[in-house]
Amino acid sequence: MISLGLIPLFPLLGCIILGAIAVISAGSKKGPAEGFVGTLAVLFPALSFAGVALLSLNMPEGGIRETLCNWIDIPMFRVDIGFLFDGLSRIMLLFVTGIGSLIALYSIGYMHGDRGFARYFAYINLFLFSMIVLVLSDNLLLTFLGWEGVGLCSYLLIGFWNKDIKNCHAANKAFIVNRVGDIGFLLGMLCLVTIGGSAILNYDVLTNFISMVISGNHVDLVIPVLSIAGILFFIGCTGKSAQIPLLTWLPDAMAGPTPVSALIHAATMVTSGVYLLARLGSMFALLPVVLDIIVVVGMLTAFWAAVAGLFQNDIKKVLAYSTISQLGYMFMASGVCAFDASIFHVFTHAFFKAALFLGAGAVIHALSGEQDMRKMGGLLKKTPVTACVMIFAFLAIVGFPGFSGFWSKDLILEKIFMSGTMGQAVYVVGLITAVITAVYMGRLIILTFFGSYRGSKESEEHIHEAPAVMLIPMVILAFGAVFAGYLWADSIGIKFFAETLAPVVGAAQAYNTPAVVAHVNPVVFAALGTVAALLGMFIAYKIYANARIPAAKGSSAPEGGKATWTFLFDSIHKYVGIIPVNVLAWICDVVVDKILAAAQWTIGAIATILGDGAASFQVRKVRLQIALSILGLVALLAIVILTGGTL
């Protein structure tokens, strides 16, 4: 059996080696050999995937626990570096390292010829290290290390092409908005420490604590503090997983290279919020108020982002809003304590969204950097493999029967409906959102692959299918997009996925099972979901198939009312966050600091004036000098005697 520590170690080694290559070769004109760098870049994630696969096959029922060493040990606070490999981290690790390796492979083709080739892969490996630590850690503080680590890598990769200042702004925004969430996470940990000491940060200890609380009937006692902790953690999740209100950074994050968007901003990092909710499931299960907040936030996010997705012209922006919307579904599931369903959607989403992004990347690559869908069209014949991959992934995301999204999305909607009266209202919104999803995704597919090419004549000549190194990962992911759903296909009796997660989240879900379960035939949900998907596709076909697409002019950003809707939260941030801070900073800089400087100056001036006055005594009048000296001596003596000193 291999040590758990090896799994994060591989990408870390990769990062160090590639980073060293990048720095050493920075001075040379040509840069390092791409073949060599690319091999290393894929090798380390692949080794880690192999390790995970090996461990997964031999995992005992209860999971593997391993404590490496002590991390922080101060009075009141002691945390170890330890790893926990159980049903939940197994699933997450399998697709993180698996998709990570595939996307590293794809990047070799996509980043070909870029001057920062080695640097790019160093960042990717660092990201995988952080993501693995996030998922594999056995306590919250170490998870937080991964949590900020992935945020840092996301910053580095969004701003990868740092010559363009716009990319840097997008990167800064991503980091700062995430920081807001991270502070929530941090304070949440402190909140937990208050009730249980630092040991409670360990997941096992936390779970035991919760079960003790339940068995001792002390639930009401701990709910106030736990609710605060829960809300703080949820703020952390909204930051990382781009939910209302901290979602503005994700669309901007599309400034990074497309494989990065696929890996970080679709498949893995943004789902870590959902992972955290599931990991802390036993705690959240106790907190009905927090759960309700999560459901509502997830529902609003899913709906808002789906509508915003309709308005985008940039192919990557559509996918970004679609990611936010799908994350909303996952949060809705978490909010009704269906953690297995939310993780299942994370799993299937990772495949079809990564496939969509990689496909979009291939399209952008084929069109030499064009991202505006109004300048695409008719690419089905020119890039058939890419088109097929994207169409399969499209069918998965809209929930076409048999494809992976069908199983996971319908499962979520079913669980929501079953959760109670509020759930039924949420279900309706979820279903409407599913229709809109099919519309905007249909629009994307139609505008990109059907109709006739709308770009310039010269550019049409250069359109080419992506190289094999890019196509292979796409095809593999497309397979996943089609078949990943069969790990938990309720209607045909497969429950493998639910069973592997049961030891981790089962107790939490059992605690929150509604007392009265409405009896609805599951086929009804499947049918309704299918109708929603078909309806959406039909609408998209009606509107966009024969519509005249307005010629692209200027930027690809939406305009008018569409822009208001799209940038709603950007403007809220502006008025709630940025402007107050700037005003405060202005007050400090221009008002307070100047007043202090004036006070300082006044004191200095008074001292100078007094000094000048005293200097006038310094004249050559011997008698006056002597008189003053005697006076001073008397005064000194008087002070010493009066204060009780002896001579």
Added chain:
Amino acid sequence: MLLHLLVLAPFVAAILMVMTSKEDSKSSSRLAILMGIGFTAMSVALIAGGSVSTDAVEWFQIPGCKGPVYYYLTSHGLASWMVFLSSGLSLVSLISARGITCRSYRNFAIGIFSLMGAMNGTFLAADAVLFFFFFEAMVIPAAVLIAGFGGKDRMKAAMTFAIYTLVGSAPMMVALWYILTIADNSTLISIAVAVQGLPEATQNVLLVCFLLAFLVKTPIFPFHGWQAITYAEAPAPLSAILTGAMSKAGVFGFIVWILPIFPLSMNAVSCMMWLGLLTAVYGALMALRATDGKKLLAFSSMGHLGLAVAGVFSLSEAMLPAVLVLLVAHGISAGAQFYLMGIAERMAGTRELDKLGGLSSKNPVFSTLFGFAGVMALAVPGTAGFVGEFSVLLTLWDMGPLPALVAGFTLILSAAYMLRFIQKVIFGKQAREYEEGRRTMPLEGVSIAVMLLLLLVFGFHPAYVTDSLNETEVTEDPAAAQVLNSAALNNGEAPMTAEEIHQLDSTLAAAGFKDDERASIIAQMKGDASADAKSEKSVKEASDAK
């Protein structure tokens, strides 16, 4: 012996430097760097060796005072780490300064060595007068260096710096003299005993006088008027020492000279904590608006030290290790950032953020270091800064959610200004053609890289730093007996209040007692005293923590 060497040998080194050639900066720089390495090695040995004290040698007698002033040095975990900062940063400064002061490197080195000696003396002094002597002595070489090697406004900066800090500590001198007329001698313990016996009003006046000196030195809002201009105008290697080591003397003073001496009221404590937090927010906000790279770093330092001071006055049990890690992390990372900013200034000929940019394509090695240092300053987990800031947040959380929330807010702001700083300096396109300045020199780059590696090491294994606090030998420590005696005297007269016990607890904590020892002392204290519920709780907490 080590202590004597660390305090006195730098002055000898300064004299040695006088004898080197003024023209041949190469040979003098070699000698200086060799000696710098020696001092750094000694400071590491000091950390590794645990607590030591020298014999108290009678130095001189102040007229009107009861006892003599001793030349008496002692080291404990906190002090030896501060000495490490001062000698380590001086070494890197000596290396880095080769790039900017080719003309009179010798004179620069003389100044750095005298500054180092004064700083080491400040951190190691066990005698209040000796401490004050070195505390003031630090200012002089620093001011001379600023005046000699600074930027355009150097004379103004040097004057502001010298006058502001000297005036700030003048009240402390008077207060110290007053206390010495009462105390048996000028060691910490007898001063503490003397102050305990004074009426409360007098205590408060003395406290304010002492506080003022440290508030100015740190600096804490609203006494930061000298800081920005000084750090900006000083040559970058000196700014690194000023913020990395010298400013720590303020925080060090709070921990070592305020907490044990004065029985702080709850009001004073929370007032100081809020002042620290206010400084943290203020520094971060000012950094957001700064247009000068070095001023931005100056305000960022101010913010971090504000957080450290807030942590000190949380008086929580984890305060000392938390603040120590924060100080070490800040010393190294802020120092590295100043060195790097100095290189950027050297290369681009300006430190205006709007005129910088695009250095990443011009000098990738430099910008890798620069970006790395910036990320370290953000307190990303895995770096020492995170351990420090997180544990300080933990101690603040003890005081209530609001202080922790404010501290959290400053963390967000720090991300905002630091990222803006990184972006303005190394990313984007070059604002204009830079005249070819001296690029990063290999030795300079390596030494900064070592600093950054240290941050990572301490981030993953902070025990290297915090363990030094546990090694304090207490069995033969006269401090314990004295505190016990003085407390016992109090005990005879009136039962100790919860506040006094809390105070005693923090005194003992600052003197380096372990939890169980503190608990037993406190238990002893309230053995016959009718202790109220709160003191019982504090004892219980102490024993729980053990």
